[in-house]
Amino acid sequence: MATSELCDITGFVLREFAYKESSKLVEVFTRELGKISILAKGVLKKNAKNLSLTVRFMKVNLSLYKAGEFYGIKEGHLVETYKKSGKNFDIILYKSAMCDFLLRTLDQEQIQTVYTLLDRSFYAFDESDGNYINIFLGFLIKYISFSGLKPNFSTCGICGKIIGRRDGYFSVGQASMLCEDDLPRVFDKVYLAKNELFYFMKLLYTKSEDLSTINPPETYEKVARLIIQYCLKSLDLRSFPSMDWILNKLSERN
Structure with missing residues (x-):
């Protein structure tokens, strides 16, 4: 159960790796909280909406909730993809x-x-x-x-x-x-x-x-x-x- 929510958190995805069958553990360096760990549940499922927010090197803006050891992603958007x-x-x-x-x-x-x-x-x-x-x-x-x-x-x-x-x-x-x-x-x-x-x-x-x-x-x-x-x-x-x-x-x- 979510214990708290944080909005408008901006950061860089430093590392990502698969967790169980359909989730990812992601480490993000944020401007507001420093380095945090996120359990992105279900992002490896087909058509998962938050997959792009868990890709290494992306700059993202997130709304998070905290439940236990990890943060979770409520919603978010890409700030920079560095296409070039x-x-x-x-x-x-x-x-x-x-x-x-x-x-x-x-x-x-x-x-x-x-x-x-x-x-x-x-x-x-x-x-x-x-x-x-x-x-x-x-x-x-x-x-x-x-x-x-x-x-x-x-x-x-x-x-x-x-x-x-x-x-x-x-x-x-x-x-x-x-x-x-x-x-x-x-x-x-x-x-x-x-x-x-x-x-x-x-x-x-x-x-x-x-x-x-x-x-x-x-x-x-x-x-x-x-x-x-x-x-x-x-x-x-x-x-x-x-x-x-x-x-x-x-x-x-x-």
Whole structure:
């Protein structure tokens, strides 16, 4: 029996899977409630009216009821279907990794900021004609920065010495660039040429909707791997299948 009702709840379908014979369990990241679990009863039946509201990556508006552990769908409508990007394999790949990343890390205190970031990133995918990797990497590094783990490009993470914006070494463990004096003390450092460092910085500071205008350097794979490693390690995460697909795709292209 329904114990409460909620109207005008907007969110993104992060994950969906079949439940019993004709239902689905769906996880939705909402603007109002954060991440919630929905038991969508009967949506796999022929001509079920709410099936489209349970498809991964869709932006939906829902009226919900709460009964026990899960929410249920009373009614709703699609807000965005992302038709242009929905058939692009690379974008599907990036969106999968983004959603899986959120499912593992999303903090309820970050709801509004992260919701806006995801909204703008999905919009950027649909409006862009290429350089989709920029939108994906930009999402990751912005998300980790919102979590209080923003990379430091201006000072050495060990001694605090000011670092000029040029080529140099970045340490994942120190979350920062390193000065020459402290290089021997750090073993996880990665050398970044000037154009690679600037690419890294642009991904962090450029608006999501403008990220596709950045031309990645030929060695963008190195920066991409560094960002992925940094985000996973900073949040104490192991890699997962959709992120492994991204890494494999990077290898295929270089």
